[in-house]
Structure formats: C-alpha cells, structure tokens
Amino acid sequence: MLGSFDPILLARIQFAFTVSFHFLFPAFTIGLASYLAVLNGLWLYTKEHKYLELFRYWVKIFALAFAMGVVSGIVMSYQFGTNWSVFSDKAGPVIGAPMAYEVLSAFFLEAGFLGIMLFGRERVGPTLHMIACGAVAAGTFFSAFWILSVNSWMHTPAGFEIDAVTGQFLPTDFWEVIFNPSFPYRLFHTVTAAYLTTAFIVGGVGAYHLLRNRRSGQLSTGATRTMFSMAMWMAAIVAPVQIYLGDLHGINTLEHQPAKVMAMEGHYQSYPDGAPLYLFGIPNEETQTLDYAVGIPKLSSLILKHDLNAPLDGLDTIPDEDQPPVGIVFWSFRIMVAIGFAMLGIGVWSLWARFRGRLFDSPWLHRAAVTMAPSGLIAVLAGWVTTEVGRQPFTVYGLLRTADSAAPLEAAAVGASLIAFIVVYFAVFGAGTYYIIRLMGHSPSPDEPRLKDDIDGPIRTAGITPAPGEAERQSTSKPQEV
Amino acid sequence: MPITDGVSLDLTVIWAFLIAFAVLVYVVLDGFDLGLGILFGAERRKEDRDVMMNTVAPVWDGNETWLVLGGGGLFAAFPLAYALILPALYAPLIAMLLALIFRGVAFEFRWRTTRWRGVWDIAFIGGSTVAAMSQGIALGALLQGIDIDKANRSYSGGWWDWLTPFSVTVGVAVVVGYMLLGATWLVMKTSGPLQERMRHRAWIYGVLTVIFIGVVSLWTPFLQEGYYSRWFTGWQVILAGVVGVSVLALAAGMFLSLRVHAHEYWPFLLALGMFILSFVGLGVSMFPYIVPTSVTIYEAAAPRNAQIFMLVGASVLIPIILSYTAYAYWVFRGKVDVDSGYH
Numbered sequence: 001m002l003g004s005f006d007p008i009l010l011a012r013i014q015f016a017f018t019v020s021f022h023f024l025f026p027a028f029t030i031g032l033a034s035y036l037a038v039l040n041g042l043w044l045y046t047k048e049h050k051y052l053e054l055f056r057y058w059v060k061i062f063a064l065a066f067a068m069g070v071v072s073g074i075v076m077s078y079q080f081g082t083n084w085s086v087f088s089d090k091a092g093p094v095i096g097a098p099m100a101y102e103v104l105s106a107f108f109l110e111a112g113f114l115g116i117m118l119f120g121r122e123r124v125g126p127t128l129h130m131i132a133c134g135a136v137a138a139g140t141f142f143s144a145f146w147i148l149s150v151n152s153w154m155h156t157p158a159g160f161e162i163d164a165v166t167g168q169f170l171p172t173d174f175w176e177v178i179f180n181p182s183f184p185y186r187l188f189h190t191v192t193a194a195y196l197t198t199a200f201i202v203g204g205v206g207a208y209h210l211l212r213n214r215r216s217g218q219l220s221t222g223a224t225r226t227m228f229s230m231a232m233w234m235a236a237i238v239a240p241v242q243i244y245l246g247d248l249h250g251i252n253t254l255e256h257q258p259a260k261v262m263a264m265e266g267h268y269q270s271y272p273d274g275a276p277l278y279l280f281g282i283p284n285e286e287t288q289t290l291d292y293a294v295g296i297p298k299l300s301s302l303i304l305k306h307d308l309n310a311p312l313d314g315l316d317t318i319p320d321e322d323q324p325p326v327g328i329v330f331w332s333f334r335i336m337v338a339i340g341f342a343m344l345g346i347g348v349w350s351l352w353a354r355f356r357g358r359l360f361d362s363p364w365l366h367r368a369a370v371t372m373a374p375s376g377l378i379a380v381l382a383g384w385v386t387t388e389v390g391r392q393p394f395t396v397y398g399l400l401r402t403a404d405s406a407a408p409l410e411a412a413a414v415g416a417s418l419i420a421f422i423v424v425y426f427a428v429f430g431a432g433t434y435y436i437i438r439l440m441g442h443s444p445s446p447d448e449p450r451l452k453d454d455i456d457g458p459i460r461t462a463g464i465t466p467a468p469g470e471a472e473r474q475s476t477s478k479p480q481e482v
Numbered sequence: 483m484p485i486t487d488g489v490s491l492d493l494t495v496i497w498a499f500l501i502a503f504a505v506l507v508y509v510v511l512d513g514f515d516l517g518l519g520i521l522f523g524a525e526r527r528k529e530d531r532d533v534m535m536n537t538v539a540p541v542w543d544g545n546e547t548w549l550v551l552g553g554g555g556l557f558a559a560f561p562l563a564y565a566l567i568l569p570a571l572y573a574p575l576i577a578m579l580l581a582l583i584f585r586g587v588a589f590e591f592r593w594r595t596t597r598w599r600g601v602w603d604i605a606f607i608g609g610s611t612v613a614a615m616s617q618g619i620a621l622g623a624l625l626q627g628i629d630i631d632k633a634n635r636s637y638s639g640g641w642w643d644w645l646t647p648f649s650v651t652v653g654v655a656v657v658v659g660y661m662l663l664g665a666t667w668l669v670m671k672t673s674g675p676l677q678e679r680m681r682h683r684a685w686i687y688g689v690l691t692v693i694f695i696g697v698v699s700l701w702t703p704f705l706q707e708g709y710y711s712r713w714f715t716g717w718q719v720i721l722a723g724v725v726g727v728s729v730l731a732l733a734a735g736m737f738l739s740l741r742v743h744a745h746e747y748w749p750f751l752l753a754l755g756m757f758i759l760s761f762v763g764l765g766v767s768m769f770p771y772i773v774p775t776s777v778t779i780y781e782a783a784a785p786r787n788a789q790i791f792m793l794v795g796a797s798v799l800i801p802i803i804l805s806y807t808a809y810a811y812w813v814f815r816g817k818v819d820v821d822s823g824y825h
Contacts, residue, residue: 063590064590064591064594067543067586067587067589067590068587070543070546070586071582071583071586071587072583073550074546074549074550074579074582075579075583077550077553077554077557078553078568078575078579080557080564080568081553081557081564081565081567081568081569082568082569082572082575082576085564085565085566085568085569085636085637086565086635086636088557088561088564088565088568089561089562089564089565089635091561092557092558092561092562092564092565092784093561093784093785093788094788096554096557096558096559096561096784096788096792097558097784097788097791097792099554099557099558100551100554100555100557100558100559100792100795100796101792101795102554103547103550103551103554103555104551104795104796104799104800104803105795105799107547107550107551108544108547108551108799108803108806108807109806110543111543111544111546111547112544112547112803112806112807112810113806113810114540114543114544115539115540115541115543115544115810115813115814116540116810116813118540119539119540119814120540120813120814123813123814124813166635168561170785171785171787171788171791172787174787174788174791407565407568407569407636407637408569408636408637408638409569410641412641413572413573413641417572417573417576420576420580421580424580424583424584428583428584428587428605429587431587431591431598432587432590432591435590435591435594435595438594439594
C-alpha cells in the first residue's frame with residue numbers, strides 16, 4: 001500500500017513531523033531554563049520564599065519538557081542520514097562542523113549540569129547549584145546558536161565552494177559559514193520567540209490560578225501573583241522587540257530569498273509603483289492570482305523598502321520550477337504575525353492594568369492570558385513553516401534541490417517509519433503533555449513538593465511541615481532534590 | 483588508499499580515533515544504564531525499581547549525549563560514511579531511536595502517575611531492551627559489510643540486508659553484555675538484598691558475556707577475508723591470543739571480585755575492561771575501513787580545513803566535558819538505598 005507513495009514526499013512529511021514536534025519542547029525550555037536560573041538567582045539574592053516555590057513548581061515541568069526535547073532531538077541527529085543521505089554527503093563538510101560544535105558546547109553542557117540542577121542543591125551547595133542552573137540555561141542558548149547557524153546556512157549559503165567531482169560543498173571560510181547573512185536575524189528572532197513562548201505559558205498558568213482563586217474566593221499567593229506579573233513584564237517588553245526583529249528578518253529575507261517574501265506577501269505579480277499589503281486572500285496557484293484579496297495599497301513597499309512607491313517584483317519574475325508553494329507560506333506567515341500582534345496587545349493591556357493597580361484583579365485580562373497560553377508554540381511553528389516551506393524547492397537555497405537531497409529510499413520503509421513516529425509521538429508526548437498540564441493545574445504552594453516527591457509518596461500534612469525556606473524534607477528512596 | 487600527505491593522514495586518523503572514542507564512551511556509560519533498564523524487568527518491587535532508576539537518574543541524559551556525539555561526529559568528520567551507513571541500518575536505527583524515546587521519558591513519567599506507572603515501567607524495560615538489541619544488530623550489520631554504489635556515493639543494498647544470523651547474534655551479545663554492566667553497576671551502587679541478587683545475576687551474565695564474546699570473535703574473521711588475514715596471519719596470531727587471554731583474565735578477575743566481596747566497584751570496572759578490550763578488537767578488525775570493506779576513513783573524511791576547525795573545538799571542549807561529567811558522577815557518588823536516598 002505504502003509503495004505507491006512518493007518516497008521523497010513521505011521523507012519530507014517525516015522530517016516536518018519530527019522536527020515540528022521536537023521544536024515545541026526547546027521553544028518552551030529555552031525560555032524556561034533562563035526563567036529558572038532567574039528564579040533561583042532571585043531566591044538566593046532576596047531569600048523570598050516565593051521564588052523557591054516557583055522554582056520548584058516550574059522545575060518539575062521543565063524536567064518533563066526537557067526529557068521530551070532530548071529524546072525527540074536524538075531522532076533529529078539521525079534523521080539527516082537515514083532519510084537525507086545525499087544532502088548529508090554533500091553539505092556535511094560544511095554544516096557538520098557547526099553541528100559537532102553544538103553537541104560539544106551545548107548538549108553536553110545541558111546534560112552534564114541538568115542532574116545537578118534537578119537533584120543536586122543539597123549536595124553541591126547554593127553557589128554551584130546556581131552555576132549549574134546557569135550552565136543549563138547557557139547550554140540551551142548555545143544549542144540555538146549552532147543549529148540556527150546551520151539552518152541559516154541552508155537559506156543563505158556562504159563561505160564554500162562546490163567540488164567539481166563529488167558535488168560536495170567544501171568550506172572555504174568557516175567564519176562566513178557560521179555568520180552567514182541570515183543567521184543573526186534568525187538567531188535573535190527565534191530565541192526571542194522562545195522567550196515569548198515561555199512567558200505566555202507561564203503567564204497563562206498564573207492567570208488560570210488567579211481566576212480560579214478569585215472564583216473560589218481565595219487570596220492568590222505571592223508566588224502566583226509573581227509568576228503572572230513577571231510574564232506580563234516579558235510580554236510588554238519583549239513582544240514589541242520581537243515585532244521589530246521580525247521586520248528586520250523580513251527585510252533580510254527580501255534581500256536574499258525574494259521568492260519567499262513574494263509568497264509570504266501573496267505577490268503573484270510585480271508592482272512597479274508600490275506593492276499592497278494583503279491582509280486576506282486565497283492564493284490560487286492555477287491562475288497565479290490572489291483571489292478575494294483585501295489589501296492596503298502600498299503598505300508592503302513601505303514595510304519592506306521604507307518607501308511607499310518602491311517597486312517590488314512578484315512571482316511572475318521567478319521561474320515556475322523555483323517557486324515555493326504560496327498558499328502554505330502566505331497563511332502561516334499571517335498566523336505568526338497575527339499572534340505577534342495579539343501578544344503585543346496583551347502586553348499593552350497588562351501595562352494599563354498594572355498602571356491602574358489592577359493587574360491581579362482584571363479577570364478579562366486573565367482570561368485573555370489563559371487563551372493565549374499556547375500562542376507562542378503556534379506562532380513558532382507557523383514561523384518555521386513560513387521560512388522552511390518558503391525555501392522550497394531547495395534544501396540548500398538555490399543550489400541543491402529537495403528532490404535531489406534524499407536517500408535512496410523505498411516508500412514502504414519511509415512510510416512505515418513515518419507511521420511509527422506518528423503513533424509513538426502522539427502517544428508518548430501526548431502523555432507527557434497531559435502530565436505537564438496536570439502539574440500546571442495545581443497551584444504553586446508554600447509546601448511545593450520537589451521534583452520526585454512521589455505523587456503517592458510519603459504522607460505529609462500541610463500543618464506540620466517545617467518553616468518555609470528551610471524545608472529539609474524527609475527524603476524517600478530518591479536523590480536529594482531541589 | 484589515497485594518502486596524500488602526512489598531515490592530512492594524521493588528522494583523519496585522529497578523527498577516526500575521536501569518533502571511536504565517543505562511541506566507546508557511549509557504550510561504557512549508556513551500557514550500564516540500558517542494562518539496568520533491562521534488569522528492571524526482573525526486579526518487580528516498586529522500592530527496588532525506584533532505587534535502580536535513581537542510581538542513574540542524574541546522569542542518564544549525559545550518557546545518551548555521547549550517542550549524539552557519535553552520530554553527529556560521524557556526520558561532521560566522515561560525511562560520506564554517515565550517508566552510506568545510516569540508510570543501510572535504517573530499520574535498526576529507527577527502532578533504536580523509538581526505543582530511546584520510550585525509555586528516556588519513563589525516567590520522568592513514572593513519577594507523575596500512579597495508575598500508569600506500570601505502563602512506563604514496561605516502556606523503560608522494553609525501550610532499554612530494544613535499544614540495546616538494535617545497537618548490537620547495527621554493529622553486526624556494519625561488521626558484515628554494506629553494499630554500496632561507489633560511483634553514486636550511495637547505499638545500494640536492500641532494506642533487510644541488516645538482518646542476518648550474525649547481526650542477531652551480536653544483538654543478543656550486546657543485550658547480555660549490557661545486562662552484565664547493569665548488574666555490576668548495581669552491585670556498586672546498592673546494598674542489601676537487591677545488591678545480593680545483582681551479585682548473583684552478574685555471575686550468570688558474566689558467563690554468558692564471555693561465551694558471546696568468544697562466539698562473535700571467532701565468527702567475525704570468517705565474515706570477510708580482510709578480518710581473517712588481520713588476525714590469523716603471521717605474528718598477528720600472537721596479538722589475537724593476547725587479546726583473548728586478556729579478556730579471560732579480566733573475566734576471571736571479575737568473578738573473583740564478585741565472590742570475595744572485594745571493593746564493590748571492582749566487578750563493574752573489570753566488566754568495563756572486557757567491553758573496552760572487545761571494542762579495541764573491533765577497531766583492529768575494521769581499521770582503516772569505516773564502511774567495511776569498501777570505504778576507508780581517508781575516502782570518507784571531511785576536508786582538511788573542516789577537520790582542523792573541529793579539532794580546535796574538540797581538543798578544548800572534550801577535556802572540559804570529561805571533567806564536568808566526572809564531577810557529576812562524583813557529586814552523586816555512593817550508595818543509593820530505599821531508606822535514605824543518596825548518602
């Protein structure tokens with residue numbers, strides 16, 4: 001049955017599926033690792049118990065998300081070879097080195113210090129434990145640095161020559177390879193996206209507990225308020241920064257990958273005297289027109305060229321065989337941008353509520369924040385779809401076609417493994433997500449259990465726990481934990 | 483083999499050693515970790531399982547990172563080998579990756595649910611077993627040789643080429659060997675009845691491991707003419723003899739240390755010694771081929787400037803990684819038991 005499918009299409013679906021699923025976890029944990037490092041630092045510095053509470057609350061969620069990120073990430077490091085061996089052979093001499101640097105400088109740092117971060121507070125003392133938290137956070141950033149450098153090289157290849165015999169890309173200058181033209185923009189846009197993603201999840205959880213406490217007439221604890229407040233500061237400050245970074249990234253893309261921007265904008269035709277910004281439209285690949293288009297005249301030229309009347313070329317200038325699929329790119333881009341502006345809206349709203357002293361007493365803001373909790377995850381996926389589908393039909397932009405990159409594959413093998421990945425990912429990561437959401441459903445409490453205090457573990461009564469801050473728990477059969 | 487100049491030769495050999503080192507460290511570190519997962523199936527009490535898992539909970543993630551370095555390093559330093567070997571080992575590698583997902587998440591998931599704990603325990607056992615088996619099968623399939631189309635730089639074999647009596651034997655051998663590592667690790671890290679049971683198990687798995695090492699070692703030379711002449715012509719017979727006797731000596735030492743209740747880290751260290759020696763033997767068989775017996779390390783090597791660029795980072799970072807990995811193990815040293823956690 002599977003034999004009749006196109007193996008390259010199946011391999012593309014498999015890569016898109018595994019990498020999208022994988023990226024949801026780092027998109028969350030990059031920000032969460034930094035958040036935990038900040039919380040731990042604040043706890044050590046201020047000795048306010050609410051920070052330790054929040055650390056213990058979020059570190060349990062972090063451990064789950066991080067484990068899922070690790071195991072889904074190992075899949076990625078083998079996926080290049082199993083399904084895209086021609087790409088690996090050809091691009092390996094160039095992008096292999098930065099990927100090796102990612103393993104050496106990031107993965108080991110994260111993994112090596114994770115155990116100490118999760119279980120080592122009592123064993124190594126506060127200073128080294130703080131260093132471990134910082135090392136894990138730094139590791140997530142280094143990881144993003146290297147893998148985004150590799151990804152950016154596939155969009156804007158630089159610093160290489162092509163071997164006439166083997167067709168391999170050979171590095172001529174690694175500085176140019178790593179700092180290729182789209183890299184700085186993609187790096188800051190993506191890392192900022194990760195911070196926003198985390199901020200909205202944290203803010204959403206905080207808002208949920210504020211609402212719940214309000215309904216049950218309870219006073220929200222300092223920890224709940226602090227988590228919401230910190231997240232809303234992030235939204236207010238980082239969302240506008242992100243929109244600005246996105247604009248810079250778009251202008252960079254126009255310079256290096258104009259066809260992608262044409263698809264994002266839905267510009268099938270060229271606009272010699274200023275191009276409109278389409279808010280809505282149905283891309284029609286057959287007629288090469290944007291049906292039912294609703295647009296603002298000349299705004300696209302203003303955004304991309306900072307000039308109302310600047311000419312912009314359309315897809316009519318790009319050969320058919322080099323065009324990306326417009327429909328997907330056009331819509332995924334709009335989803336990302338819409339979420340970005342909604343995040344900005346929440347940020348502004350929270351500033352206003354804060355200014356009026358009603359940050360913790362604005363149920364509609366809290367409802368909006370709960371609704372927006374997963375918005376960052378959707379936005380990063382939409383953003384990746386925009387940039388990756390927009391790079392098609394190439395793996396290395398302009399130089400190596402996707403159709404020429406795949407391994408000598410049999411559809412049955414790729415299809416069978418694809419089904420296995422789909423079943424396993426939904427079952428396993430579905431369960432993990434359920435555990436995360438269930439943890440989020442509990443309010444942070446002054447008696448916040450540590451990472452592996454069993455859910456059916458030692459019976460404790462809230463009344464007889466030691467004073468906050470020096471809660472030296474009777475440990476069960478588990479390592480000493482934070 | 484095209485050896486162009488001395489420097490390039492050295493760099494390629496250095497990189498071959500570094501990749502081999504990464505794989506060896508992976509086998510040494512994740513071997514006991516996977517073996518422990520397999521042994522989970524034999525220990526049914528929740529308290530014992532908690533203890534077992536907690537002996538590796540702080541370090542398993544770091545252990546598995548060496549597998550990423552092995553794969554990623556192969557991609558970076560020998561891209562052609564990566565592009566040939568991975569499609570050839572498609573099924574066992576996918577099985578290994580899926581198995582590692584199950585066992586990896588089990589570390590976190592089993593603490594988050596009472597009702598489903600049994601399911602995640604099975605995921606841990608099954609994942610560890612399938613991962614170990616797949617690694618052994620992949621090794622066996624690589625050793626027996628991979629069909630390639632050299633002109634097109636691509637794998638030319640079929641999708642079931644990896645499945646042979648030899649590869650399955652190596653698969654079982656790795657499972658048994660990992661169980662030995664897991665059992666001796668637990669002798670070192672636990673106490674009381676659990677430790678006694680592991681002491682007993684280590685005996686059984688030790689005997690089986692020695693048998694499997696013997697079978698695979700005697701089988702391998704008959705897979706390829708090159709292996710045979712490597713081991714059984716001229717003075718090399720002596721080398722083969724020395725390796726064989728050394729494995730037996732290490733095994734004898736291990737059995738002795740299990741019996742006389744010497745320092746409890748001895749069985750683990752001696753079992754590791756058997757693994758390291760077997761690994762060196764594999765290296766002797768394969769060198770200088772990276773895809774036996776069609777592609778050498780020189781043919782598959784990344785260009786020299788990439789080798790140099792990576793070597794700069796590796797020579798700084800690998801010692802740092804080894805130091806903080808050692809530090810993490812040091813932090814969590816000592817016995818784990820039901821009553822008092824780490825102490």
